[in-house]
Amino acid sequence: MNNILNRRDWMKALLVASQSKRLFSAPTLGARSLDDTLRDSMTRRKIPAVVAMVATPDKITYTGAFGKRDATSGINVEPDSIFVIASMTKAIATTAAMQLVEQGKVKLHVPVSEYLPQLAKLNIVSFDSAGKQIMTPATKPVTLHHLLTHTSGFAYDTWNETFMKYTTKNPTPPANGGPVPVPPLVFEPGTKWQYSTSVDWAGRVVEAVSGLNLEQYFQRNILQPLGMKDTSYILTADKMDRFVSNYRRQPDGSLKEDPRTLPPVPKAFIGGGGLRSTVSDYTLFMQMILNHGKGTSVQILKPETVAMMTTNQIGDISAGKLKTFDPTRSVDVDFHPGNVDGFTYGFLINKTGYVGGRSAGSLAWAGIDNTFYWIDPKRSLCAVVMMQLLPFGDMQAVGLLSDFEKAVYAA
Numbered sequence: 001m002n003n004i005l006n007r008r009d010w011m012k013a014l015l016v017a018s019q020s021k022r023l024f025s026a027p028t029l030g031a032r033s034l035d036d037t038l039r040d041s042m043t044r045r046k047i048p049a050v051v052a053m054v055a056t057p058d059k060i061t062y063t064g065a066f067g068k069r070d071a072t073s074g075i076n077v078e079p080d081s082i083f084v085i086a087s088m089t090k091a092i093a094t095t096a097a098m099q100l101v102e103q104g105k106v107k108l109h110v111p112v113s114e115y116l117p118q119l120a121k122l123n124i125v126s127f128d129s130a131g132k133q134i135m136t137p138a139t140k141p142v143t144l145h146h147l148l149t150h151t152s153g154f155a156y157d158t159w160n161e162t163f164m165k166y167t168t169k170n171p172t173p174p175a176n177g178g179p180v181p182v183p184p185l186v187f188e189p190g191t192k193w194q195y196s197t198s199v200d201w202a203g204r205v206v207e208a209v210s211g212l213n214l215e216q217y218f219q220r221n222i223l224q225p226l227g228m229k230d231t232s233y234i235l236t237a238d239k240m241d242r243f244v245s246n247y248r249r250q251p252d253g254s255l256k257e258d259p260r261t262l263p264p265v266p267k268a269f270i271g272g273g274g275l276r277s278t279v280s281d282y283t284l285f286m287q288m289i290l291n292h293g294k295g296t297s298v299q300i301l302k303p304e305t306v307a308m309m310t311t312n313q314i315g316d317i318s319a320g321k322l323k324t325f326d327p328t329r330s331v332d333v334d335f336h337p338g339n340v341d342g343f344t345y346g347f348l349i350n351k352t353g354y355v356g357g358r359s360a361g362s363l364a365w366a367g368i369d370n371t372f373y374w375i376d377p378k379r380s381l382c383a384v385v386m387m388q389l390l391p392f393g394d395m396q397a398v399g400l401l402s403d404f405e406k407a408v409y410a411a
Contacts, residue, residue, distance in 0.1 A: 093271030153185030203271020312342030
């Protein structure tokens with residue numbers, strides 16, 4: 001079985017929701033129907049485990065957990081099972097940066113080098129027809145606005161050919177907690193959208209301005225105030241029994257489990273990934289967005305800040321399309337085939353609704369191990385579904401996501 005998912009497969013999987021014309025309107029969801037959908041989809045698609053949750057701004061309307069924590073123990077996953085959420089970290093890091101914007105400690109549209117001097121003089125890398133590397137000074141400064149919208153010019157090598165060529169020619173050893181090398185850009189800031197390490201640098205801004213590392217800042221200002229007790233960069237030994245194994249798709253289509261060991265404490269924390277969490281915890285974060293920045297008992301963000309985070313910030317530039325250059329980590333992905341989506345501070349935003357699915361103006365993103373969420377302000381609901389397997393965009397994982405979304409809006 002080929003593990004590369006082409007655009008036609010993505011369109012077929014994501015638009016399966018269009019078969020349903022019924023809209024979400026009931027105060028609670030049909031638990032049996034959603035249970036059957038998730039259980040059947042997981043079994044049919046041979047996915048080891050899935051945990052999902054749906055909520056309105058003030059209550060949980062559905063929780064489901066199916067499959068096993070790992071391949072050998074026989075332990076079931078539960079709503080409090082802990083998953084690597086990878087790039088779902090980005091929305092939390094963006095929230096941290098926007099808190100500092102609210103406090104007047106950081107500005108969105110000034111050169112970010114005011115906070116990170118190492119970003120003062122950046123080059124744009126390109127290659128000529130002979131493969132020779134060319135460095136050209138950028139003419140525009142990178143701003144926090146660029147970092148939070150992925151329009152900075154930074155890139156991941158997984159999804160950018162130019163940056164893949166650069167990292168192949170210029171391998172960089174891990175920073176191991178020391179100074180982070182500054183990579184070149186792949187285009188002038190503000191001219192394109194490219195999924196990237198931008199939020200890693202936004203996280204560095206938070207650390208530089210606050211004087212705290214990201215684990216400390218998140219815990220004090222976002223996670224603990226929201227009651228997200230199982231979300232952290234650090235997995236402690238007492239929580240290991242709830243940690244779900246990750247799998248990798250093999251060339252023959254089978255899944256191979258990664259070794260199950262306690263992850264080491266990171267030497268540094270990054271804004272673009274690294275958190276572990278549960279569906280319950282992440283739902284608390286999504287409900288805060290639905291509630292215009294208010295948690296159960298504390299205001300995390302001002303309503304006007306959430307308004308910026310729920311509004312397209314990149315004009316007519318198209319976002320959400322990822323072409324892979326490392327098929328072991330990701331397949332080609334188009335989050336909304338046939339449409340031009342935008343990007344807010346922190347979220348992909350679909351300008352047109354999914355027929356039978358999420359409304360126009362919904363917010364979404366994902367983690368590379370196939371964890372997904374969306375926030376639908378117009379329908380006053382949010383949903384998260386977590387699996388643990390690579391590559392990102394795996395056809396079976398995306399198929400389950402589509403089955404789940406269809407069932408949510410048909411309930």
